[in-house]
Amino acid sequence: MCALRRIKLIVSYDGTNYCGWQKQPNGVTIEEVLNKAASSLCGEEIEVIGASRTDSGVHAFGNVAVFDTDMKMDAGKFAFALNQRLPDDIRIQESYEVEKKWHPRKCDCIKTYIYRILNRKINIPTERLYAHFCYFRLDIDKMNEAAGYFIGTHDFTSFCSQKTQAQSPVRTIHLLEVLKDDDMITIAISGDGFLYNMIRIIAGTLIKVGMGVYPPSYIKEIFAAKNRRLAGQTMPAKGLTLVEIEYMD
Amino acid sequence: MCALRRIKLIVSYDGTNYCGWQKQPNGVTIEEVLNKAASSLCGEEIEVIGASRTDSGVHAFGNVAVFDTDMKMDAGKFAFALNQRLPDDIRIQESYEVEKKWHPRKCDCIKTYIYRILNRKINIPTERLYAHFCYFRLDIDKMNEAAGYFIGTHDFTSFCSQKTQAQSPVRTIHLLEVLKDDDMITIAISGDGFLYNMIRIIAGTLIKVGMGVYPPSYIKEIFAAKNRRLAGQTMPAKGLTLVEIEYMD
CATH class of the missing domain: 3.30.70.660 (Pseudouridine synthase I, catalytic domain, C-terminal subdomain)
Incomplete structure (x- = not known):
């Protein structure tokens, strides 16, 4: 149950067609679409953790998210591989490996x-x-x-x-x-x-x-x-x- | 059948959701939407004449169109009145009265x-x-x-x-x-x-x-x-x- 590594993503999006970042019952959210793309890429059930839970209609150039995976791929390549699975109003700008305990909402x-x-x-x-x-x-x-x-x-x-x-x-x-x-x-x-x-x-x-x-x-x-x-x-x-x-x- | 005056419009639009300027059977065009708005405003059957018949997906900040009408309204106010009847991806930036013979495709x-x-x-x-x-x-x-x-x-x-x-x-x-x-x-x-x-x-x-x-x-x-x-x-x-x-x- 404990995945090998934590990947950090810089996430940009056009918020127009989303009900914000955070998963919710009334519409499609950025978090949900990212979870689906990362799960499909890694072949595991993946849940991203976002830094900023932007509201419905808000845009981002550099929101931050992390997810844990066992997948052995050059960390920088997750950006390109995820973009293949994302709609064109969401783009991962960069991906890195970070320490397993690094949390995007718990760091200064x-x-x-x-x-x-x-x-x-x-x-x-x-x-x-x-x-x-x-x-x-x-x-x-x-x-x-x-x-x-x-x-x-x-x-x-x-x-x-x-x-x-x-x-x-x-x-x-x-x-x-x-x-x-x-x-x-x-x-x-x-x-x-x-x-x-x-x-x-x-x-x-x-x-x-x-x-x-x-x-x-x-x-x-x-x-x-x-x-x-x-x-x-x-x-x-x-x-x-x-x-x-x-x-x- | 000969309308009293000719009104010139400066037309801006986001072309994303239109099949270009010119009326055609396969989808909604800028010209068609303008005709409908102007006809509704003036209570006459109106057909605009455009300067540049931009292609599907092309945007404009300052395309030009004219139409003829009997409506007696301050020429500058047509912009505001038409915008009330247009979707928000088309905006008339300005309106003027021009000579009846002025044609947007026949002038240098x-x-x-x-x-x-x-x-x-x-x-x-x-x-x-x-x-x-x-x-x-x-x-x-x-x-x-x-x-x-x-x-x-x-x-x-x-x-x-x-x-x-x-x-x-x-x-x-x-x-x-x-x-x-x-x-x-x-x-x-x-x-x-x-x-x-x-x-x-x-x-x-x-x-x-x-x-x-x-x-x-x-x-x-x-x-x-x-x-x-x-x-x-x-x-x-x-x-x-x-x-x-x-x-x-």
């Missing part, structure tokens, strides 16, 4: 996400599944000023869905910046972990600042109130992409 | 297309519908050197599908350049018109140069031979986007 890491907002009068069809469309002109300078208040270690109760199962609402944000390239605004955020819906609520709050509804300094008051209702709304999943998970060990 | 213009190639070891799922994936490393400098041979007025018989209905194989290319941003290679091409599959065959030929199969100067020989078989293959439609049509009058 920094996760980087981006939230993309297409800010123009009319949406662009080829971006509609990968960015949130916003008609109202957003002020990037104000959004960046507001972003500064999020950096550091805070109690994120106001920026978290009430459905969270986390034991502590305290998280550390290392980087939060708002970039603009033509009509596309990208919010880039790095931290050691995020509460449920936290990035999508931060994006919704920054949009309210960009629209002039909140002054940038109002972020301090939202933190202090520890009240979800003061923050902006939870932005749609399709704008969110998990870019990278960098492990400390 | 410069058309600009891009062909996108994702050049890396493994595809990125969110780009899979909007770029051609190429595993072999492409040499951009060689591709740009080859691109130079296309500029100007030439007989493009070698770079044209034999299915073409054009009377003359002579066309003028004003600009052809190959740009690189990280793993994404973009071939940008402007000209006064293109033969059937011409850009996708030029892209296939530049890819062969980039792979080192052809030296850049071989383009001269391909032109001289007037033989389709010497050029590269017709690249997939999904990499191609019609960016803009600029009219001279």
Whole structure:
């Protein structure tokens, strides 16, 4: 019952057609499709363990997963062999062997996400599944000023869905910046972990600042109130992409 | 039977789910969906006339169409009103009134297309519908050197599908350049018109140069031979986007 080795995968996907990462009864999930491909490849019953259980519609460039197998194949080749068995909206970017005890959710890491907002009068069809469309002109300078208040270690109760199962609402944000390239605004955020819906609520709050509804300094008051209702709304999943998970060990 | 005014539309679309622009029996086309939306808006039987009859799977940011109507509405508002009646993979970017005799295929213009190639070891799922994936490393400098041979007025018989209905194989290319941003290679091409599959065959030929199969100067020989078989293959439609049509009058 104890497989010989643990393989780590860097997993990218277009989340549009999936009910998120985690197995569930109502629809097809990334985890399920990966389990099926790995089981077929290895000829064993395989269950992957994912680092980040992204929501329905969220995309990833570099989510991380591991699985255990007895299969004797050059570790780097698992990526190519799994891609042969996966639909084209899921691609394994890399595969390595890691220590048997290495766990993608139990090691210190920094996760980087981006939230993309297409800010123009009319949406662009080829971006509609990968960015949130916003008609109202957003002020990037104000959004960046507001972003500064999020950096550091805070109690994120106001920026978290009430459905969270986390034991502590305290998280550390290392980087939060708002970039603009033509009509596309990208919010880039790095931290050691995020509460449920936290990035999508931060994006919704920054949009309210960009629209002039909140002054940038109002972020301090939202933190202090520890009240979800003061923050902006939870932005749609399709704008969110998990870019990278960098492990400390 | 003679409608009062002619409205010009700038039309963008994600071509993934359409059998191209032009009405046909085998599947849904952009033209058909536009006709239905415009007829429903104006309460008349409307048939749009398109500038560029893009192939199945080709995308557009700025295709052009016109239609005639008796409807008395501020011309700029047709864009918004039509978008209410269109699926989200087609968006009208702008609408204007033009002279009744203005025809999008009978006026001098410069058309600009891009062909996108994702050049890396493994595809990125969110780009899979909007770029051609190429595993072999492409040499951009060689591709740009080859691109130079296309500029100007030439007989493009070698770079044209034999299915073409054009009377003359002579066309003028004003600009052809190959740009690189990280793993994404973009071939940008402007000209006064293109033969059937011409850009996708030029892209296939530049890819062969980039792979080192052809030296850049071989383009001269391909032109001289007037033989389709010497050029590269017709690249997939999904990499191609019609960016803009600029009219001279």
